[in-house]
Amino acid sequence: MGSIHEVAKHAGVSVATVSRVINNSTRVTEKTKSRVDKAIEELNYEPSILGRNLRTSESKLILVLLPSVANPFYTEIISGIEDTAISRGYHILLCETDSNPEREAIYFNLIRKHVADGVISMDPTVNKERLAELSADHPIVQCSEYDEEGTIPHVTIDNELAAYQAVKHLIKLGQERIALINSDEKFLYARERRRGYEKALVEYGLAVKKEWIYNANKLEFQSGQLAVRNLLSQGEKPTAIFAVSDIFAIGALKEMNIKGMRVPEDMAIIGFDKVSFSNMTHPPLTTVAQPMYRMGSISADMIINKICGKEVESIILDHELIIRDST
Amino acid sequence: MGSIHEVAKHAGVSVATVSRVINNSTRVTEKTKSRVDKAIEELNYEPSILGRNLRTSESKLILVLLPSVANPFYTEIISGIEDTAISRGYHILLCETDSNPEREAIYFNLIRKHVADGVISMDPTVNKERLAELSADHPIVQCSEYDEEGTIPHVTIDNELAAYQAVKHLIKLGQERIALINSDEKFLYARERRRGYEKALVEYGLAVKKEWIYNANKLEFQSGQLAVRNLLSQGEKPTAIFAVSDIFAIGALKEMNIKGMRVPEDMAIIGFDKVSFSNMTHPPLTTVAQPMYRMGSISADMIINKICGKEVESIILDHELIIRDST
DNA sequence: ATGAAAGCGCTAACAG
DNA sequence: CTGTTAGCGCTTTCAT
Numbered sequence: 001m002g003s004i005h006e007v008a009k010h011a012g013v014s015v016a017t018v019s020r021v022i023n024n025s026t027r028v029t030e031k032t033k034s035r036v037d038k039a040i041e042e043l044n045y046e047p048s049i050l051g052r053n054l055r056t057s058e059s060k061l062i063l064v065l066l067p068s069v070a071n072p073f074y075t076e077i078i079s080g081i082e083d084t085a086i087s088r089g090y091h092i093l094l095c096e097t098d099s100n101p102e103r104e105a106i107y108f109n110l111i112r113k114h115v116a117d118g119v120i121s122m123d124p125t126v127n128k129e130r131l132a133e134l135s136a137d138h139p140i141v142q143c144s145e146y147d148e149e150g151t152i153p154h155v156t157i158d159n160e161l162a163a164y165q166a167v168k169h170l171i172k173l174g175q176e177r178i179a180l181i182n183s184d185e186k187f188l189y190a191r192e193r194r195r196g197y198e199k200a201l202v203e204y205g206l207a208v209k210k211e212w213i214y215n216a217n218k219l220e221f222q223s224g225q226l227a228v229r230n231l232l233s234q235g236e237k238p239t240a241i242f243a244v245s246d247i248f249a250i251g252a253l254k255e256m257n258i259k260g261m262r263v264p265e266d267m268a269i270i271g272f273d274k275v276s277f278s279n280m281t282h283p284p285l286t287t288v289a290q291p292m293y294r295m296g297s298i299s300a301d302m303i304i305n306k307i308c309g310k311e312v313e314s315i316i317l318d319h320e321l322i323i324r325d326s327t
Numbered sequence: 328m329g330s331i332h333e334v335a336k337h338a339g340v341s342v343a344t345v346s347r348v349i350n351n352s353t354r355v356t357e358k359t360k361s362r363v364d365k366a367i368e369e370l371n372y373e374p375s376i377l378g379r380n381l382r383t384s385e386s387k388l389i390l391v392l393l394p395s396v397a398n399p400f401y402t403e404i405i406s407g408i409e410d411t412a413i414s415r416g417y418h419i420l421l422c423e424t425d426s427n428p429e430r431e432a433i434y435f436n437l438i439r440k441h442v443a444d445g446v447i448s449m450d451p452t453v454n455k456e457r458l459a460e461l462s463a464d465h466p467i468v469q470c471s472e473y474d475e476e477g478t479i480p481h482v483t484i485d486n487e488l489a490a491y492q493a494v495k496h497l498i499k500l501g502q503e504r505i506a507l508i509n510s511d512e513k514f515l516y517a518r519e520r521r522r523g524y525e526k527a528l529v530e531y532g533l534a535v536k537k538e539w540i541y542n543a544n545k546l547e548f549q550s551g552q553l554a555v556r557n558l559l560s561q562g563e564k565p566t567a568i569f570a571v572s573d574i575f576a577i578g579a580l581k582e583m584n585i586k587g588m589r590v591p592e593d594m595a596i597i598g599f600d601k602v603s604f605s606n607m608t609h610p611p612l613t614t615v616a617q618p619m620y621r622m623g624s625i626s627a628d629m630i631i632n633k634i635c636g637k638e639v640e641s642i643i644l645d646h647e648l649i650i651r652d653s654t
Numbered sequence: 655a656t657g658a659a660a661g662c663g664c665t666a667a668c669a670g
Numbered sequence: 671c672t673g674t675t676a677g678c679g680c681t682t683t684c685a686t
Binding site for chain 1: 373374375376377378380381384386388395396397399402403409413418419420421423430433436437440441442548578580581584603604606607608609
Binding site for chain 1: 663665666
C-alpha cells in the first residue's frame with residue numbers, strides 16, 4: 001500500500017497538499033485537487049489510519065464494556081451504540097469482561113494505552129474505584145448501571161419507578177402475595193428495583209416478606225427456575241412474581257410449565273427489559289420495556305461529545321410497561 | 328501521558344534502551360534494566376500502542392464481521408474468539424453488517440486502512456467477490472459460512488450430514504410428512520441443509536414436496552410463525568418440521584401454542600444451533616448442537632496464525648443431535 | 655551492552 | 671494557495 005509521499009510525487013505536489021485534499025481542510029485549487037485525486041485514484045491509495053492516529057493521537061475507537069454479549073439486554077443497546085458511532089466516524093471495540101476483574105484490567109489498560117478514545121461502561125460488576133480513577137483522565141460514560149456517588153455521566157431509566165409501577169400493576173390485578181426475584185443487590189439497579197417493589201407493597205398495605213425475596217447470583221434462566229422452586233417450597237406461597245430481568249422471568253415461567261402449573265392463574269409473572277424472546281414464551285411475558293436502542297444511541301453521542309471536549313449531562317429515559325398474558 | 332523519551336531522560340539512558348527493556352528484546356544489563364524499570368514505575372509510564380503500531384505496522388486487532396449480535400448463535404462464537412484472541416495478545420473489533428452492503432464496505436475499508444490485522448467473517452450475506460479480493464492482500468478466515476469455490480480457510484460443520492441426521496431422527500420416530508423451514512438459499516448452509524433434508528427423505532422413500540419447504544427471508548422468530556401458518560393452511564398438512572435455526576423452530580413452536588395445538592403430538596419440531604433459550608421453550612426443543620465456542624476459538628487461532636504468516640487449513644467440526652421433548 | 659539516528663505515514667505550523 | 675519542515679511515540683539497524 002502506497003504512502004502519502006508516493007501520491008505527492010505522482011501528482012507533483014507536496015505531501016501537505018495531498019493531506020489537505022484528503023481531509024479537505026484548507027482550500028486547494030480545483031486544478032491541484034483534481035491532480036491529487038487522479039493520483040490517489042491511479043495509485044489506489046488509502047490513507048493509513050495508523051499514521052493519522054499517531055499524529056492526532058486519537059484512535060476513533062470506543063471501548064464498550066459489558067459482562068457478556070450473550071445477554072440479549074445488551075445486544076440492542078450495542079446496535080444503538082454502533083449505528084451512532086459509525087455515523088460519527090467512530091468504531092466500537094466490544095469488550096466482554098465476564099465479570100472478571102482480570103479481564104477488566106486488560107480493558108482498562110487498553111484505554112490507558114490510547115488504543116481507544118473513550119469508554120462506554122455497561123458493566124455493573126465494574127470496579128467503581130478504578131473506573132472513577134480512569135475517568136479523571138479519560139472520557140467515560142455509563143449506560144444503564146452507574147455509580148450513585150460518582151461524577152461519571154450516565155444514561156439510564158428510573159429503576160425504582162419502573163419497579164414500583166410493575167408491582168402496582170400486579171396489585172391492581174388483585175395480587176396480594178407478590179414475590180421478587182432480584183439480582184445481587186451489590187448492583188445499583190437491583191437495590192433500586194427492590195426499593196420500588198417495597199414501596200408499592202407498603203403503599204397498598206401489603207407486608208414485605210423476606211422469604212419472598214430471592215436474590216440470584218447469576219443472570220441465567222436457571223436462576224429463575226431455582227427461585228420458583230424455592231418460593232413454591234414455602235409454607236405461605238406467593239401468587240405473583242416480579243422478576244428484575246426477563247431472563248429470570250422466563251426461567252420462572254419454565255419452571256411453572258414443568259410443574260404443570262398455570263400462568264397467570266396459579267402464578268402471575270412480570271419481567272423486565274422486553275428482550276425479543278419475551279414474546280415467544282408461553283404465555284407471552286408482561287414486562288417493563290427499556291428503550292435499549294436509544295440508550296445505546298445516546299451513550300454513543302455522549303461519549304463522542306465528551307471525547308470532543310464538550311460538556312455532557314446524565315439523562316434518564318422513559319420506560320414502558322408492556323402488558324401481555326403472563327399477568 | 329509521558330513518552331518513551333521522558334522515561335529515557337529520567338533513567339539517564341537512551342530511548343533505544345528503554346524500548347529494549349519494554350520488549351525485553353536484546354539483553355540489557357540487570358543494572359540498567361532496573362534503572363529503567365524504576366523510571367517507568369515513577370513516571371507511571373505506559374508505552375503507546377499508537378506509536379508501536381505505526382512502527383510495526385500492525386494493530387493487534389481482529390475484525391469480526393457478523394450480521395447481528397442479537398442472534399444468539401453468534402454470541403457464543405464471539406466468546407470463543409475473544410478468549411482466544413486475548414490470550415494471544417489480540418483484541419476484537421465487533422462489526423455488525425446488518426446484512427447491509429454499505430456497512431460491509433465500511434468494514435472492508437477498515438482492514439484496508441490497516442486498523443485491523445485480519446478478519447473473521449461470519450456473515451453469510453457478505454459479498455463473496457469483495458471478500459475474495461480482500462483475501463488476496465489480507466488475512467481472512469471464515470467461520471460457519473464460507474465460500475465453496477473460494478480459497479479462504481474456514482471452520483464449519485458438516486451441514487448436510489447434520490440436517491440428514493436431524494430428519495432421519497424424525498423419520499425413525501415414525502414421521503412421514505416432514506416440512507422444512509429454511510433460510511434464503513443464497514446461503515450455503517441453507518443449500519447444504521436442504522440437501523441433507525432431501526437426502527434423508529429420498530433414502531426412506533418419502534416424497535420431497537415443494538409446498539412443504541418454506542424459505543424465510545429474515546432470521547426472526549416471526550418467520551417461524553409465518554411458516555407454520557403457511558404449512559397449516561395447506562391441503563395436506565405436514566406433521567413434523569425441521570427448522571434450520573432454533574429461531575425459526577421457536578417461532579414455529581410459539582405459533583403451535585397460539586393455535587392450541589400440541590408439540591410433538593400434533594407437530595414434531597426440531598431446530599438447529601442449540602441456542603441457550605432452546606431449553607426454555609415449552610416443550611424444550613430438540614436441536615442440532617454446533618460447537619459454537621470451539622468454532623470461535625479455532626477461528627481466532629486460525630486468523631492469528633495466518634497473520635503471523637503461518638499456513639492454515641480449513642477444519643470441519645462435529646455437531647451433535649440433542650434430543651429433547653419437541654420430537 | 656548501549657546510543658545515535660532513521661523512519662513508519664500522517665498532520666499542522668510556518669513561510670513564502 | 672502551496673511547500674517545507676517538525677514532530678506524534680515507537681522500533682531497529684548500525685555504530686561504538
